[in-house]
Amino acid sequence: xxxKINAYAKRCLPFTDEELAHFDSLLQYKKQPKKTFxxxxxxVCQFEAFIxxxxxxxxxxDQSGAEVTLQFAIEDWWVSDITSFTExxxxxxxxxxxxxCELLILTPETKEKLLTAVPGFERxxxxxxxxxxxxxxxxLFRTISTTAVEKYLDFLNRYPAIPQRVAQHYIASYLGFSPxxxxxxxxxxxxx
Amino acid sequence: xxxKINAYAKRCLPFTDEELAHFDSLLQYKKQPKKTFxxxxxxVCQFEAFIxxxxxxxxxxDQSGAEVTLQFAIEDWWVSDITSFTExxxxxxxxxxxxxCELLILTPETKEKLLTAVPGFERxxxxxxxxxxxxxxxxLFRTISTTAVEKYLDFLNRYPAIPQRVAQHYIASYLGFSPxxxxxxxxxxxxx
DNA sequence: GATCATTTTTGACATAGGGCAAAGATACTC
DNA sequence: GAGTATCTTTGCCCTATGTCAAAAATGATC
Numbered sequence: 001x002x003x004k005i006n007a008y009a010k011r012c013l014p015f016t017d018e019e020l021a022h023f024d025s026l027l028q029y030k031k032q033p034k035k036t037f038x039x040x041x042x043x044v045c046q047f048e049a050f051i052x053x054x055x056x057x058x059x060x061x062d063q064s065g066a067e068v069t070l071q072f073a074i075e076d077w078w079v080s081d082i083t084s085f086t087e088x089x090x091x092x093x094x095x096x097x098x099x100x101c102e103l104l105i106l107t108p109e110t111k112e113k114l115l116t117a118v119p120g121f122e123r124x125x126x127x128x129x130x131x132x133x134x135x136x137x138x139x140l141f142r143t144i145s146t147t148a149v150e151k152y153l154d155f156l157n158r159y160p161a162i163p164q165r166v167a168q169h170y171i172a173s174y175l176g177f178s179p180x181x182x183x184x185x186x187x188x189x190x191x192x
Numbered sequence: 193x194x195x196k197i198n199a200y201a202k203r204c205l206p207f208t209d210e211e212l213a214h215f216d217s218l219l220q221y222k223k224q225p226k227k228t229f230x231x232x233x234x235x236v237c238q239f240e241a242f243i244x245x246x247x248x249x250x251x252x253x254d255q256s257g258a259e260v261t262l263q264f265a266i267e268d269w270w271v272s273d274i275t276s277f278t279e280x281x282x283x284x285x286x287x288x289x290x291x292x293c294e295l296l297i298l299t300p301e302t303k304e305k306l307l308t309a310v311p312g313f314e315r316x317x318x319x320x321x322x323x324x325x326x327x328x329x330x331x332l333f334r335t336i337s338t339t340a341v342e343k344y345l346d347f348l349n350r351y352p353a354i355p356q357r358v359a360q361h362y363i364a365s366y367l368g369f370s371p372x373x374x375x376x377x378x379x380x381x382x383x384x
Numbered sequence: 385g386a387t388c389a390t391t392t393t394t395g396a397c398a399t400a401g402g403g404c405a406a407a408g409a410t411a412c413t414c
Numbered sequence: 415g416a417g418t419a420t421c422t423t424t425g426c427c428c429t430a431t432g433t434c435a436a437a438a439a440t441g442a443t444c
Contacts, residue, residue: 062337070329083326092330126318133325134275137262138284140332144368145254148401167421176336181401183423340431359391373431375393 001029005050005104008076012124019118026114027104032097038079039095045084047105051077054101055165059173060093069174072162082129098166143176148185151175193221197242197296200268204316211310218302224293230271231287237276239297243269246293247357251365252285261366264354274321290358335368340377343367 002024009015009023032038032054039045041061049056056079058071070093073079084091085108106114115122142151155175156163163171168186169179194216201207201215224230224246231237233253241248248271250263262285265271276283277300298306307314334343347367348355355363360378361371 060333062333064337066337068333068336070332083322083329086322092333122314126321129318129321129325130275130278133321133328136325136328136332137275140262140328140335141252141254141260141284143332143335144260145256145258169421177400178402179422180403180424184401187423361391369430370432371392372394372433375391376431379393 001052002027002104004052004076008050009121009124012127013120015118015120019120022117023114023121026110027106028110030103030105032101032103034097034100037094037096039081039084039091039093041092041094042090043084044088045081045091045095046107048078048080048082048085048111049103049105051075051079052102052104054097054103055099056095056097056101057166057170058093058095067173068176069170072159072166072170072174074161074165078128082132098170148175148177148181149189151177152182152185152189193244194219194296196244196268200242201313201316204319205312207310207312211312214309215306215313218306219296219298220302222295222297224289224295226289226292229286229288231273231276231283231285233284233286234282235276236280237273237283237287238299240270240272240274240277240303241295241297243267243271244294244296246289246295247291248287248289248293249358249362250285250287259365260368261362264351264358264362264366266353266357270320274324290362340367340369340373341381343369344374344377344381 002020005027006020006024009020015023027050030049038047038049038056051073053075056073057069058073058079058081059067059069061067071079079095081091081093081095083089088108111125115125142154146154152171152175155171168182172179172182175182194212197219198207198212198216201212207215219242222241230239230241230248243265245267248265249261250265250271250273251259251261253259263271271287273283273285273287275281280300303317307317334346338346344363344367347363360374364371364374367374
């Protein structure tokens, strides 16, 4: 049950087995069926979830009603709205399962306990936020300065496991253009 | 010299006067003339700078040679490449003064000392990174789902002090469209 | 204050990508 | 396995924005 998440933590920082045991003892296992919501816009996010199994999408609905996908997450990723979680403010996003999921969950309370008991985790979570920030910056640069074809190819490269698991129009909404246009992009690419 | 930065810190968290005095003792004052670089792409960022006076722009140059502005910063803002600074990795961005600047600087060493001596500051910097992340997310959503006119009006609203201080084509490069088109957007808006 | 450099504006034309509607293809559901 | 819902593809036409080049405006320098 905890092998994957322990391996994840060890890849970040050299935790001891006791520290990891403490970590594990605070995690809650949760199943969440396909096509259901972990978080709705306006709610306060009460979890940080590590995905043992499944696929999850985080998205925002803009003023004209269109969805913009912020993140796809699969096995070995964390999912949360960190801003909402840490500041306990209403979220701007929906978090929805695309497949049946198995999760390991931290709540504000268990995370608090963890950070008090094993301060090293503070660093791990800080690194996670920081990497998130760095990736988001790079994504903004790409969103502004590359063409649809480049965006799509880059996505395939960066997240090769995703296209097989999620509907194409979700990828279009991640990349920031219409599903019809993604279809045209794919046609063009396959013609070459 | 330290009133502004102390006020800034107090707005974040309720620091005591001794804590602030310690903070102040670690800051280095630095003047930086107009149109010079605090950081070049490829360098490792060795500072987090609080702006006492002046105006600074952070930008990236994409593969086709176009500039994408990541941030404008004026009095009371912090400037750094946090990813480069904390992980001591080469930066992707240029940080350039647009006006003569006066700064208060933390280096990796002084920041380390500060966090050890006054752990409360750990929280302040974490909040700063997190707000940065939240704002960047919202900006990505706007970049993807609003029109040039909306982007420009939103910018004016969000950063009313900036347009008077920076060249228009820099604003275009922040918003993600060409300077010519920004000019046309402005014409359209003024005609109404 | 004349000169030179940098910005901004304007106009003509080109193009990437959007919106809509219909047709095909896949995938669930009972 | 038929029927229904969802997703993807296609074609047509439309619009927002880009590109280029020139002119106009503004600003910096001696």
